[in-house]
Amino acid sequence: xxxxxxxxxxxxxxxxxxxxxxxxxxxxxxxxxxxxxxxxxxxxxxxxxxxxxxxxxxxxxxxxxxxxxxxxxxxxxxxxxxxxxxxxxxxxxxxxx
Amino acid sequence: xxxxxxxxxxxxxxxxxxxxxxxxxxxxxxxxxxxxxxxxxxxxxxxxxxxxxxxxxxxxxxxxxxxxxxxxxxxxxxxxxxxxxxxxxxxxxxxxxxxxxxxxxxxxxxxxxxxxxxxxxxxxxxxxxxxxxx
Numbered sequence: 001x002x003x004x005x006x007x008x009x010x011x012x013x014x015x016x017x018x019x020x021x022x023x024x025x026x027x028x029x030x031x032x033x034x035x036x037x038x039x040x041x042x043x044x045x046x047x048x049x050x051x052x053x054x055x056x057x058x059x060x061x062x063x064x065x066x067x068x069x070x071x072x073x074x075x076x077x078x079x080x081x082x083x084x085x086x087x088x089x090x091x092x093x094x095x096x097x
Numbered sequence: 098x099x100x101x102x103x104x105x106x107x108x109x110x111x112x113x114x115x116x117x118x119x120x121x122x123x124x125x126x127x128x129x130x131x132x133x134x135x136x137x138x139x140x141x142x143x144x145x146x147x148x149x150x151x152x153x154x155x156x157x158x159x160x161x162x163x164x165x166x167x168x169x170x171x172x173x174x175x176x177x178x179x180x181x182x183x184x185x186x187x188x189x190x191x192x193x194x195x196x197x198x199x200x201x202x203x204x205x206x207x208x209x210x211x212x213x214x215x216x217x218x219x220x221x222x223x224x225x226x227x228x229x230x231x
Contacts (some may be wrong), residue, residue, distance in 0.1 A: 002217070004204070005227040013103065024206040026104035026212055036200040038192030039226050043185060057226040058186040064222045065152045071221075077186055084135060096221055 004028050004054040029053060032053055037062075039075075071095045109154035111165030113170030117147035121173050141177055148174025178222070199224075 005012065009027045016025055026033065034040050034057040041058045063072040066081040072091045125174040127133050133141075151170035159167045193199060199214070208214045 002212075002222055002224045003227060004224070007227075009205050009209045016207055020115070021178075023161065023214055024216075025207045027207070028204055033202045033204050034226060036202050037226070038189050041186050042189060043187035056228045057189045059228060060226045061195070062199070062224045064217070064224060066219050066221055067208055068218065070193055070197050070199060071193050073193070073195055075186075075192075092223065095227045 002026065004057065006031070006034075006051070006056055029055070031055060031057070055094050061088055061091075063095055065095075104158055104160045106154045106159035106167075107163030108166075109150055109157060110159040110167035110170070111136035111149035113147050113154055113174070114166035116143060116150060117170040117173035120147060121176065122145055124177070137177075143175045143180075144177040146174070147171075 003012075003021075003023050003025045005026075006028055007015070008029065012025045012027055013038075015021070028034055031040055031054060037060075039057045039060050041053050042055075049088075059076040061074040062070055065071050072095055074087060074091070113152060120140060124133075124140055147170045151167040154163055154167040154170075202214045204212055
């Protein structure tokens with residue numbers, strides 16, 4: 001699993017320990033990865049003014065096969081509604097079993 | 098009637114603040130735990146109830162003691178409706194689609210080491226884009 005966010009590496013490290021996460025967790029302060037995937041939120045930048053990032057990614061889950069091809073995408077039309085873990089697990093089962 | 102008797106509006110002001118504080122505390126705790134429920138109706142009802150009771154307190158006359166709690170409850174109670182209003186996302190139609198190959202990318206990981214997407218070759222990957230930890 002790979003996560004991408006606009007957090008700094010230090011913020012990500014804190015959250016990894018706080019939540020006991022095991023994943024490759026990447027910092028995308030300049031939105032280079034977000035833009036490469038075309039996932040920048042073009043709407044209202046609702047982050048706190050103290051965070052200096054230019055924009056934020058649209059919360060998105062992607063399932064990618066061993067050749068790098070996208071098998072499944074789940075994207076939030078509303079950032080408060082993110083991929084339900086049950087939906088993600090169902091997609092994993094459907095595409096990888 | 099005693100002049101020192103607490104006004105009903107004052108009691109309502111503190112009641113509004115208690116509802117707002119309990120709801121906001123629960124909301125932020127669940128945000129921190131990445132555990133916001135899919136159905137947030139109860140949160141919306143509680144936040145709006147806090148704002149409504151706060152307004153009722155001001156209408157009834159909250160007195161010097163109750164004005165601040167009532168105003169705080171109204172502000173906090175309006176919080177969730179505000180975040181809902183700004184939460185709609187807009188993404189370019191050129192975003193990565195099912196069937197396409199993901200672009201090559203590099204980025205710093207949480208150890209400040211450079212991660213290269215070439216490392217993903219040969220294994221299926223679940224990739225999640227988040228806004229940020231807050």
